[in-house]
Amino acid sequence: MNHIQQSAFDLVAGLKAGQFSAEEVADSFVRQIERHDTAIGSFLRFDGQQALQQSRTLDGSENKRDGLAGIPIAIKDVICVRDQVTSCSSRMLESFLSPYDATVVEKLRQSKAVMLGKTNMDEFAMGSSTENSAFQPTRNPWNPSHVPGGSSGGAATCVAARMAPLSLGSDTGGSVRQPAAFCGVTGLKPTYGRISRYGLVAFASSLDQIGILAHDARDTALLLNHCVGHDPRDSTSASVAGEDYLAGLGNSLEGLKIGLPREYFNEGLNPEISASLDQARATFEQRGVQFVEISLPMTSYGVATYYLVASCEASGNLARYDGAHYGLRKTLPAENRDRSENELLRMYRQTRSQGFGPEVKRRIMLGTYALSSGYYDAYYLKALKSRRLIQDELKQAFQQVDLILGPTTPTPAYKTGEKSANPLDMYLGDIYTVIANLAGIPAISFPAGFSAEGLPIGLQLQGPAFSESRLLQATHAFQSQTDWHQQDPQMTPAGDPS
Amino acid sequence: MKKDTYQMIVGLEVHVQLQTESKLFCGCRTTFGSSPNTQTCPICTGMPGTLPVLNRKALELSIKTGLAMNCEISRFSKWDRKNYFYPDLPKGYQISQFDLPICGPGWIAISDPKERFASKNIRLIRAHLEEDAGKSVHDEVAGSADTRIDLNRTGTPLLEIVSEPDIRSPLEARAYLTELKLMLEYLGVSDCNMQEGSLRVDANVNLHIEDEDSTVATPIVEIKNLNSFRAVERALEFESDRQWQQWQREGITLEQGAKTTRGWNDAEQKTTIQREKEDSADYRYFPDPDLVPVTISEEQVNTIRSSMNELPAALRNRLCKKHGLSDYDAEVIVNQGREFAEYFQSVADLSGSGKLAANWMQQGVLGYLKEKELAISSFPVSATRLGTLVRKIQDGELDNSRGKDVFEKLLQTDLEVEAIMKELGIEAVDDSALEAICQDLLAANPQVVEAYRGGKPQAIGPLIGQAKKKNPNANPGKVREILIGLIDG
Amino acid sequence: MQKETIEKVALLARLELSAEEIEPLRIEMSKILEYADQLAALDTEGVEPLAHPGDILNALREDTACESTDRSKLLQNAPKSDGEFYLVPAVLGEAGKS
Numbered sequence A: 001m002n003h004i005q006q007s008a009f010d011l012v013a014g015l016k017a018g019q020f021s022a023e024e025v026a027d028s029f030v031r032q033i034e035r036h037d038t039a040i041g042s043f044l045r046f047d048g049q050q051a052l053q054q055s056r057t058l059d060g061s062e063n064k065r066d067g068l069a070g071i072p073i074a075i076k077d078v079i080c081v082r083d084q085v086t087s088c089s090s091r092m093l094e095s096f097l098s099p100y101d102a103t104v105v106e107k108l109r110q111s112k113a114v115m116l117g118k119t120n121m122d123e124f125a126m127g128s129s130t131e132n133s134a135f136q137p138t139r140n141p142w143n144p145s146h147v148p149g150g151s152s153g154g155a156a157t158c159v160a161a162r163m164a165p166l167s168l169g170s171d172t173g174g175s176v177r178q179p180a181a182f183c184g185v186t187g188l189k190p191t192y193g194r195i196s197r198y199g200l201v202a203f204a205s206s207l208d209q210i211g212i213l214a215h216d217a218r219d220t221a222l223l224l225n226h227c228v229g230h231d232p233r234d235s236t237s238a239s240v241a242g243e244d245y246l247a248g249l250g251n252s253l254e255g256l257k258i259g260l261p262r263e264y265f266n267e268g269l270n271p272e273i274s275a276s277l278d279q280a281r282a283t284f285e286q287r288g289v290q291f292v293e294i295s296l297p298m299t300s301y302g303v304a305t306y307y308l309v310a311s312c313e314a315s316g317n318l319a320r321y322d323g324a325h326y327g328l329r330k331t332l333p334a335e336n337r338d339r340s341e342n343e344l345l346r347m348y349r350q351t352r353s354q355g356f357g358p359e360v361k362r363r364i365m366l367g368t369y370a371l372s373s374g375y376y377d378a379y380y381l382k383a384l385k386s387r388r389l390i391q392d393e394l395k396q397a398f399q400q401v402d403l404i405l406g407p408t409t410p411t412p413a414y415k416t417g418e419k420s421a422n423p424l425d426m427y428l429g430d431i432y433t434v435i436a437n438l439a440g441i442p443a444i445s446f447p448a449g450f451s452a453e454g455l456p457i458g459l460q461l462q463g464p465a466f467s468e469s470r471l472l473q474a475t476h477a478f479q480s481q482t483d484w485h486q487q488d489p490q491m492t493p494a495g496d497p498s
Numbered sequence B: 001m002k003k004d005t006y007q008m009i010v011g012l013e014v015h016v017q018l019q020t021e022s023k024l025f026c027g028c029r030t031t032f033g034s035s036p037n038t039q040t041c042p043i044c045t046g047m048p049g050t051l052p053v054l055n056r057k058a059l060e061l062s063i064k065t066g067l068a069m070n071c072e073i074s075r076f077s078k079w080d081r082k083n084y085f086y087p088d089l090p091k092g093y094q095i096s097q098f099d100l101p102i103c104g105p106g107w108i109a110i111s112d113p114k115e116r117f118a119s120k121n122i123r124l125i126r127a128h129l130e131e132d133a134g135k136s137v138h139d140e141v142a143g144s145a146d147t148r149i150d151l152n153r154t155g156t157p158l159l160e161i162v163s164e165p166d167i168r169s170p171l172e173a174r175a176y177l178t179e180l181k182l183m184l185e186y187l188g189v190s191d192c193n194m195q196e197g198s199l200r201v202d203a204n205v206n207l208h209i210e211d212e213d214s215t216v217a218t219p220i221v222e223i224k225n226l227n228s229f230r231a232v233e234r235a236l237e238f239e240s241d242r243q244w245q246q247w248q249r250e251g252i253t254l255e256q257g258a259k260t261t262r263g264w265n266d267a268e269q270k271t272t273i274q275r276e277k278e279d280s281a282d283y284r285y286f287p288d289p290d291l292v293p294v295t296i297s298e299e300q301v302n303t304i305r306s307s308m309n310e311l312p313a314a315l316r317n318r319l320c321k322k323h324g325l326s327d328y329d330a331e332v333i334v335n336q337g338r339e340f341a342e343y344f345q346s347v348a349d350l351s352g353s354g355k356l357a358a359n360w361m362q363q364g365v366l367g368y369l370k371e372k373e374l375a376i377s378s379f380p381v382s383a384t385r386l387g388t389l390v391r392k393i394q395d396g397e398l399d400n401s402r403g404k405d406v407f408e409k410l411l412q413t414d415l416e417v418e419a420i421m422k423e424l425g426i427e428a429v430d431d432s433a434l435e436a437i438c439q440d441l442l443a444a445n446p447q448v449v450e451a452y453r454g455g456k457p458q459a460i461g462p463l464i465g466q467a468k469k470k471n472p473n474a475n476p477g478k479v480r481e482i483l484i485g486l487i488d489g
Numbered sequence C: 001m002q003k004e005t006i007e008k009v010a011l012l013a014r015l016e017l018s019a020e021e022i023e024p025l026r027i028e029m030s031k032i033l034e035y036a037d038q039l040a041a042l043d044t045e046g047v048e049p050l051a052h053p054g055d056i057l058n059a060l061r062e063d064t065a066c067e068s069t070d071r072s073k074l075l076q077n078a079p080k081s082d083g084e085f086y087l088v089p090a091v092l093g094e095a096g097k098s
Ligand SMILES: [Mg+2]
Pocket: B096, B130, B160, C098
């Protein structure tokens, strides 16, 4: 029996009931990966034998009924797994072996999930297309000439291509939700502080949050249950207790108020996405949801605010990659040396120039500039104030409405290479997603249609801090009514005649 | 121009390692001298994905120190990143405090009982909590091309105490540092071991020069690597002299010249210019997003305040008032440290004479400790035994010289004072026996009686000596009293 | 944005940019900053900067020491070490440390 079409929720039920074994489950996904990943490129490192071995051990143990026992999970390569390479898709960390487990990985081990491997991403999570990986491209399973989105491109595609039922990504400005939208899967960015960041390699610490990619809201809730909780190792970890996100999933939406921000509907929004939004509104209304038009004028400042804050923090977070204590070290051959420069400085500059790709360098440059003396007030400080206004505006909006609905992205997945020449264009694609990171609120992207070209369309719900339950309930209700999330891409395995 | 036409202006930055079990942001130990890189973990080596969590004790020790230095304690404090690249700084930034340090403005009073400078308050700008860097070892002798990096010290909590430029001489600088160090030791917040780098001093120094009708300032020089108080004094002397020479040669003022950094070379007793970084320091401070702010309540401050030991200045005052000590004596005793001062107080209480106790502490005890290079904790005579001895001297049961004999025995044996006195044959002589001796002496020395009556009271001196020869336990004061009584009678 | 500024920032960030990299980067950064300049129009008078999206305060740990990590485990990632120390190219007398 092939298990790849089953939801993680059903897999848990089947495994608990003894209908099939963890090894059978692992085997289905391992074979799917072996069949399709050459073409898709989701995984940077995948160890099928290890996954099968782990499942077999589990089948023979008394832990086989634990929380996520036997459920295969893929991990974005920005999350540390002990004694394994954590590269962040960067030359800088190509052979870096993490000496420790991220808190979320510890939790998954305790839940007895089966780790399939590490997924591809934009280098250090900087990018929206996974084109910035130093190692390989990742293709959109719906159309290989299109990007999968990013930075969690590998994490989204492996779920879309049914190579993993669940995966962990990270979302700093939309890096879970945007690839989820591009690949037709469900992607949740929880409230800032909901899932421990300990072991998540930092891009922009005040924006980063580990997120979940799955087929539907129910699977998302299942995995979320096993990831949340206060972590004393993360000072920014929320002390608000986690909930059983599965428990209230079927609650009625009767009386729920959803806001539609006027500012989301501008000339930049693709008409097909706009149409999906209208359709979705009708679906929600059938479930008793009341829609309210609201105004969020700070929306237009989101991208500028985000790129300043994120780049400034990144310039500090990435200073540790200097060739001294771990990771790549580069020096110049003696004949090319400028003798006036000291050797240490030369090592720093060579290592960082050869170890980082162009997008990472660009953001480090931008952040360094915006923090440097004379520019701090005009850029960094100004951005922090704008960020306050954005958060305040959302807090006010949530006095009026329970959730906010909008597009996840202005367009469906674009073609590979289409935007790589124009970074600002690519940044502008993050307009709908960055707000949630700036405000620290949770947001979820869910499949809501297809473009005429056959590319998935995603919509986003945002809620106030710690409203994950409500977001998941609304998404679940929508998914009970629609089947967009159940569509599968037609894939041609590498080597198969097409 | 004469030398006395300029004034040295000095501000000091002192980095103090706080005495915690674990580092500021991780659980690694802070023990000095461990094998290289054995007190590190993913957090303090700046591994990707790791996060800092603030040590509560370090925060409390900072508040305690701030209170002792009369600082305003911030109700809201936060952490910032100071960005620079150096191999002993594995994250590429130091977690420090920029605009909201734990301790705001304060002051430390300094004075000199010898009155070489007038008592004054050295104002403090601030004191902030930050993490220490690791150590770079460059072994030139071995000729190795590489610098070796040990990260054991990385992340040790440091309190950086910054003074206003209120210091005007090397002597004041030493007094300030002495008082600060003493205060830290009394509080128990740091061991202040300069050899081990628990207390490190940087000095900012320039000159204010009287030039015709106006005062001009020379460019500020920061002197690093001052690893003893002596070095601070010598470096300030050297540097003021050097700046004076340079001013006379070049005439560059504060406004015209940049701040420079110089290192103190202890072997050559001079400061030398340190190579500047390739880029002028631009640390790009910004709030550390990995650490949340700290709020400090009035209640918390009061709890810490009430747990504080008595500070040196208050103790000196108390010793002067309660035991009638001079400022000088109080300073000598208090400056020996808390244990020494406690020992003194026991002796003073037992003996009933603070002054006498102070003399014995300085001559007897301190003399011995210095000679043997011991701390008061290893002094062989308990405060009770010494107190008993001083009491007997105070009560006239012993004179000073017999007291010294007993003291010697106290050092060498475990015997009690009474037992030693017995062994040495010291016992109280009753008055009738003394009177008999005195009568005999006066009868044998009529010329002394004559001289005394003729207005030379000092003439009876030799008789006191003779009385002691006849009976070594004779108390000289008592003998004098009896002799005079007999002559006058 | 000037070429010299790019070079100065690159040095601060310890990046080495080739001659071919500088000009495109200068143009891209100028465009991004020009876009970011829209923030200047925003009235932020009296607005408190927001550095942390959550409202957590006082995250403290008790002062208890725990076992450090095995040295070999950490040094295995070092580009160069002698088994005891990290080794880096020599630098002497560089000023500007804390
Ligand atoms: Mg400092």
